[in-house]
Amino acid sequence: MTTTIETSRRRFLVGSALAAGGFALGFHVPFLAGAEAAAETAAELNAWVVIRPDETVVIRIARVEMGQGTLTGLAQLVAEELDCDWSKVTTEYPTPGQNVARNRVWGNFQTAGSRGIRDSQDYVRKGGAAARMMLVQAAADEWGVAASECTAAGGVITHAASSRSTTYGKVAAAAAKLEPPKDIPLKDPKDWKIAGQPLPRLDTAEKLDGRQVYSIDVKLPGMLNAAVRACPVFGGKLKSFDAASVEGMPGVRKVVAVDDTGVAVIADTWWRAKTALDALPVEWDLGPNAGHSSAEFAKVLREGLEADEAFVGSQAGDVRAAVAGAAKVVEAVYGVPHQHHATMEPMNATALFTGDRCEVWTATQNAEAALATASTAAGLPIPQCEVHRLHLGGGFGRRSTSHDFVRQAVLIAKQTPGTPVKLIWSREEDMLHGRYHPVTMCKLTGALDAQGNVVGLHMRISGQSILVSVNPQGLQNGRDPATFQGLNPSGAEGVFGYTIPNLLIDHAMRNPPVPPGFWRGVNNNQNALYLESFVDEMAHAAGHDALEFRRRMLVNHPKHLAVLDAVAEAGGWGKPAAEGVFRGLAQHMGFGSYVAACAEVSVSREGKLKIHRIVAATDCGHVVNPQQVRAQIEGSFAYGLSAALFGEITVKDGKVEQENFDSYPVMLMEDMPAVESIVMPSGEFWGGVGEPTIFVAAPAVLNAIFAATGKRIRTLPLSKANLRSA
Amino acid sequence: MTRLTVNGTEHDIDVDGDTPLLWVVREQLGLTGTKFGCGIGQCGACTVHVDGAAVRSCALPVSAIEAEQKIVTIEGLSPDLSHPIQKAWLALDVPQCGYCQSGQIMAAAALLRETPKPTDEDINAGMQNICRCGTYNRIRAAIKLAAESPQAQRG
Numbered sequence: 001m002t003t004t005i006e007t008s009r010r011r012f013l014v015g016s017a018l019a020a021g022g023f024a025l026g027f028h029v030p031f032l033a034g035a036e037a038a039a040e041t042a043a044e045l046n047a048w049v050v051i052r053p054d055e056t057v058v059i060r061i062a063r064v065e066m067g068q069g070t071l072t073g074l075a076q077l078v079a080e081e082l083d084c085d086w087s088k089v090t091t092e093y094p095t096p097g098q099n100v101a102r103n104r105v106w107g108n109f110q111t112a113g114s115r116g117i118r119d120s121q122d123y124v125r126k127g128g129a130a131a132r133m134m135l136v137q138a139a140a141d142e143w144g145v146a147a148s149e150c151t152a153a154g155g156v157i158t159h160a161a162s163s164r165s166t167t168y169g170k171v172a173a174a175a176a177k178l179e180p181p182k183d184i185p186l187k188d189p190k191d192w193k194i195a196g197q198p199l200p201r202l203d204t205a206e207k208l209d210g211r212q213v214y215s216i217d218v219k220l221p222g223m224l225n226a227a228v229r230a231c232p233v234f235g236g237k238l239k240s241f242d243a244a245s246v247e248g249m250p251g252v253r254k255v256v257a258v259d260d261t262g263v264a265v266i267a268d269t270w271w272r273a274k275t276a277l278d279a280l281p282v283e284w285d286l287g288p289n290a291g292h293s294s295a296e297f298a299k300v301l302r303e304g305l306e307a308d309e310a311f312v313g314s315q316a317g318d319v320r321a322a323v324a325g326a327a328k329v330v331e332a333v334y335g336v337p338h339q340h341h342a343t344m345e346p347m348n349a350t351a352l353f354t355g356d357r358c359e360v361w362t363a364t365q366n367a368e369a370a371l372a373t374a375s376t377a378a379g380l381p382i383p384q385c386e387v388h389r390l391h392l393g394g395g396f397g398r399r400s401t402s403h404d405f406v407r408q409a410v411l412i413a414k415q416t417p418g419t420p421v422k423l424i425w426s427r428e429e430d431m432l433h434g435r436y437h438p439v440t441m442c443k444l445t446g447a448l449d450a451q452g453n454v455v456g457l458h459m460r461i462s463g464q465s466i467l468v469s470v471n472p473q474g475l476q477n478g479r480d481p482a483t484f485q486g487l488n489p490s491g492a493e494g495v496f497g498y499t500i501p502n503l504l505i506d507h508a509m510r511n512p513p514v515p516p517g518f519w520r521g522v523n524n525n526q527n528a529l530y531l532e533s534f535v536d537e538m539a540h541a542a543g544h545d546a547l548e549f550r551r552r553m554l555v556n557h558p559k560h561l562a563v564l565d566a567v568a569e570a571g572g573w574g575k576p577a578a579e580g581v582f583r584g585l586a587q588h589m590g591f592g593s594y595v596a597a598c599a600e601v602s603v604s605r606e607g608k609l610k611i612h613r614i615v616a617a618t619d620c621g622h623v624v625n626p627q628q629v630r631a632q633i634e635g636s637f638a639y640g641l642s643a644a645l646f647g648e649i650t651v652k653d654g655k656v657e658q659e660n661f662d663s664y665p666v667m668l669m670e671d672m673p674a675v676e677s678i679v680m681p682s683g684e685f686w687g688g689v690g691e692p693t694i695f696v697a698a699p700a701v702l703n704a705i706f707a708a709t710g711k712r713i714r715t716l717p718l719s720k721a722n723l724r725s726a
Numbered sequence: 727m728t729r730l731t732v733n734g735t736e737h738d739i740d741v742d743g744d745t746p747l748l749w750v751v752r753e754q755l756g757l758t759g760t761k762f763g764c765g766i767g768q769c770g771a772c773t774v775h776v777d778g779a780a781v782r783s784c785a786l787p788v789s790a791i792e793a794e795q796k797i798v799t800i801e802g803l804s805p806d807l808s809h810p811i812q813k814a815w816l817a818l819d820v821p822q823c824g825y826c827q828s829g830q831i832m833a834a835a836a837l838l839r840e841t842p843k844p845t846d847e848d849i850n851a852g853m854q855n856i857c858r859c860g861t862y863n864r865i866r867a868a869i870k871l872a873a874e875s876p877q878a879q880r881g
């Protein structure tokens with residue numbers, strides 16, 4: 001390892017150690033006397049728990065914090081079982097390289113699918129419990145008593161019989177030498193004191209005075225900065241660029257190709273790199289996609305709505321016969337456009353390549369995937385590469401599967417060996433090279449009997465598959481199971497709650513050449529919108545109350561029903577609303593959780609929509625931090641309603657037309673409704689909370705708009721709809 | 727050389743005059759609390775105070791700033807999180823990812839200085855900063871909480 005790497009790493013760690021109150025493990029930071037001393041005497045009880053002699057409890061967090069509160073929640077779960085003093089808790093991220101070197105002792109780093117807590121709660125709690133058992137054993141050994149006679153609370157171990165007590169910090173070194181226990185019982189959540197509480201987040205103070213170091217803020221000695229432009233048309237290639245014309249501009253060090261897909265300017269500062277890049281003449285080979293447009297995609301999707309062949313997601317009875325014999329048939333076509341993630345922190349990564357080693361500092365939802373990307377781009381085996389994580393300035397799925405920004409940063413840094421380079425995407429680059437929420441349409445056909453009962457439903461989804469592009473191994477004989485999120489007959493990920501005797505849900509896969517990605521809420525978003533809007537349409541056609549109509553079909557799914565009942569009750573369903581205010585309902589299950597919403601809107605004569613209030617209910621089984629669950633419910637409404645109100649990415653001539661927040665508007669303060677959240681965990685299971693509420697945001701509002709105006713909006717965004725009264 | 731007064735300290739900076747204040751603050755002065763979000767004055771992540779007013783620093787070339795104008799960034803709002811806005815933000819645990827929050831806090835501090843008891847409409851008008859995590863309701867509540875503080879009108 002070269003001196004350059006050592007130096008940069010140290011210098012970097014000074015910043016992040018001070019900011020995060022911790023330091024990356026395994027690294028020695030000789031000039032940081034205090035931290036170094038602590039590192040040497042800190043005792044690692046296991047992969048999750050390190051205890052310092054000063055009683056500081058360092059909890060390792062494998063998943064990443066991107067705003068969703070997982071850092072605090074996971075620490076609460078470990079601390080609960082550890083029985084430590086919460087005020088002494090600090091956190092740190094292990095690196096993916098360390099995970100590889102230690103046989104994946106920290107498991108999966110991926111932070112997506114609302115899985116941060118629900119998929120790791122069991123083993124992180126066991127990490128905390130095992131550490132506590134070892135600490136108690138060490139104290140018991142020292143006193144020559146049985147461990148079963150000792151108790152632990154708040155980081156203090158007590159042997160009541162002899163009135164002796166000691167602290168975790170004092171026995172940690174001895175405890176770390178003990179064999180880890182094999183049988184590790186966990187507490188009943190009913191007995192939780194740290195978990196389950198609305199504790200303040202661990203990462204708030206740093207975010208209030210500029211101290212928090214994000215990936216975009218990384219500073220390494222001698223670091224240069226790069227601005228990049230990839231071919232604006234998907235799949236296009238770099239033909240040529242005239243480096244000489246900008247090489248003399250202030251601060252410019254180098255103009256480099258990024259393989260055959262893009263070009264970058266490297267300069268002393270990012271602003272100078274960007275200024276030179278803007279002036280750089282570039283020629284592109286636009287490739288086969290240059291003629292495509294969203295209008296053409298829509299035609300292809302519309303054809304899919306009627307196609308004979310489709311992948312089946314769920315089937316019962318004979319829906320065609322039911323429709324043929326129905327007293328009344330309801331039919332409607334809905335559509336949801338491409339969306340952009342628009343994380344507040346644009347994509348960026350800093351890379352240092354030294355010939356035999358490559359290190360990357362970045363914001364990623366999947367550091368192991370980022371490491372693999374870095375290794376491939378560097379042409380070095382994984383053990384010679386490393387990725388250092390920082391808190392994300394938003395993820396929403398954009399930073400989970402595609403690490404194109406890491407790849408670019410490494411390819412650029414390879415052209416300045418020994419000198420680190422920070423690559424930052426402009427917002428325009430970020431908009432043009434997203435991994436977009438897939439575009440889909442849905443045709444729904446409902447069959448009602450003479451009493452207005454739903455006897456048949458066909459949902460034909462037509463449109464883009466995410467897995468085809470990001471995870472083709474996940475396909476089942478060409479079928480993308482993720483397309484049916486929330487519409488599955490069974491399973492934890494999302495169960496269709498309605499009992500309908502004749503049911504067919506199928507998918508005509510149509511893949512426009514626009515790279516899709518997981519976008520907070522993923523396919524549940526449009527599936528819930530299609531289904532819950534259409535259920536309202538059917539209720540209206542049957543002349544039934546939208547709540548009672550749903551309740552009847554939810555008899556076999558009491559958890560779905562319970563959240564719906566909760567919002568109907570708290571939202572005042574069936575009772576008069578304020579003058580001019582109308583209500584709409586929606587329910588859905590996905591990512592392990594049950595959610596429902598009751599929205600209140602008004603629409604002025606001129607067609608101006610105001611969303612006044614949304615009552616939301618979530619049953620996520622167990623709640624680790626109720627105040628963070630509430631924050632996620634609020635945030636989910638903002639994200640989902642932003643898409644419903646304004647979000648639309650369109651393609652023309654093979655290129656995304658929206659380049660910044662002026663052409664891709666997002667929700668602001670004035671658009672945000674009041675949110676009342678009902679957190680109603682029923683126990684026994686672990687559901688996610690970072691995404692589910694998004695599912696019901698748009699349909700509840702669309703149903704309320706129908707109640708207010710009689711207009712059924714079936715195509716988003718709402719900003720394009722005419723809500724003016726006729 | 728451009729002379730700027732940032733957080734009470736004068737700096738002589740060798741920088742191209744058309745460089746936006748945002749990038750001078752971040753790259754030349756190393757004050758990275760002020761964030762880049764859009765570069766076109768749309769998102770507010772880059773909000774700083776210039777003579778007490780909230781300004782989107784990505785759209786302000788340094789050549790347009792006089793040496794005696796007082797620039798305050800998030801790092802200079804208070805030495806110890808003691809500004810009423812920071813206290814309220816801490817009390818209500820406002821941030822999620824936090825990336826927009828420097829800008830939100832600077833915008834809110836300027837709003838309170840101008841309008842010590844803001845109504846909901848004042849808050850809507852004064853807080854045009856984007857938060858993709860959706861912390862808007864907590865921001866609104868925190869501004870109201872800060873407005874109750876006796877030192878709310880401090881800059």
Ligand code: FES
Nearest residue numbers: 763764769770784
């Ligand atoms: S970065 Fe200045 S307003 Fe967005």
Ligand code: FES
Nearest residue numbers: 823824857858859
């Ligand atoms: S807290 Fe993440 S963008 Fe506002």
